[in-house]
Amino acid sequence: xxxxxxxxxxxxxxxxxxxxxxxxxxxxxxxxxxxxxxxxxxxxxxxxxxxxxxxxxxxxxxxxxxxxxxxxxxxxxxxxxxxxxxxxxxxxxxxxxxxxxxxxxxxxxxxxxxxxxxxxxxxxxxxxxxxxxxxxxxxxxxxxxxxxxxxxxxxxx
Numbered sequence: 001x002x003x004x005x006x007x008x009x010x011x012x013x014x015x016x017x018x019x020x021x022x023x024x025x026x027x028x029x030x031x032x033x034x035x036x037x038x039x040x041x042x043x044x045x046x047x048x049x050x051x052x053x054x055x056x057x058x059x060x061x062x063x064x065x066x067x068x069x070x071x072x073x074x075x076x077x078x079x080x081x082x083x084x085x086x087x088x089x090x091x092x093x094x095x096x097x098x099x100x101x102x103x104x105x106x107x108x109x110x111x112x113x114x115x116x117x118x119x120x121x122x123x124x125x126x127x128x129x130x131x132x133x134x135x136x137x138x139x140x141x142x143x144x145x146x147x148x149x150x151x152x153x154x155x156x157x
Contacts, residue, residue: 005058006076008111009068014061015047017109024092025054041065075104075112083117083147090115090144100143117147123154131156 010017015033022028031051036042042063050061055078080086093115094100095108103116123135131154138153139145 002058007060014063070110072112103145
């Protein structure tokens with residue numbers, strides 16, 4: 001069992017959100033569902049908590065009511081190995097184009113994600129400070145990250 005995992009607070013659509021996330025990621029499953037009973041705050045029989053896994057990472061989704069909403073101060077970081085994988089995940093998750101920048105996006109539930117190619121870390125930790133600066137500037141000008149353009153920036157082209 002994973003010792004620490006995020007709990008995502010939803011108003012009343014945790015089940016919809018979890019099913020959506022399961023459709024985005026290939027390695028995903030629901031582990032358990034707890035429902036509100038007669039004596040609880042929620043509607044009897046409705047989902048209270050869903051425990052689920054995305055790509056080996058455990059999460060909890062809670063239908064807690066309208067008291068809290070997501071903020072970009074917390075985001076889920078997704079490492080991807082190819083532009084194809086990046087595009088696939090991005091195109092499924094992105095729902096608020098005006099919130100996109102530098103590989104960050106918001107989904108239709110307001111949750112922020114960072115969809116980042118693993119090559120970016122390698123480029124940003126390269127030994128050439130000028131190349132790193134070019135990559136950083138290129139990234140800042142992007143919404144969805146473009147691996148080929150990041151490589152070209154590193155190479156000075």
